[in-house]
Amino acid sequence: MGKFPIADAEISKIWICKRCKRRNRAGVEKCRWCGSKYLRPKKKALKAKKA
Numbered sequence: 519m520g521k522f523p524i525a526d527a528e529i530s531k532i533w534i535c536k537r538c539k540r541r542n543r544a545g546v547e548k549c550r551w552c553g554s555k556y557l558r559p560k561k562k563a564l565k566a567k568k569a
């Protein structure tokens with residue numbers, strides 16, 4: 519968990535489309551924007567990316 523529990527909670531509700539990189543609600547089967555099924559949950563990815 520990160521510093522911001524609320525933000526973590528929000529992020530955990532979001533899935534990112536691998537094709538168009540847009541946000542979808544977690545649990546959707548297809549991207550609502552492009553219809554792609556390639557979705558992934560958004561995780562704590564933004565950690566120490568920029569040194």
Ligand SMILES: [Zn+2]
Nearest residue numbers: 535538549552
């Ligand atoms: Zn998409």
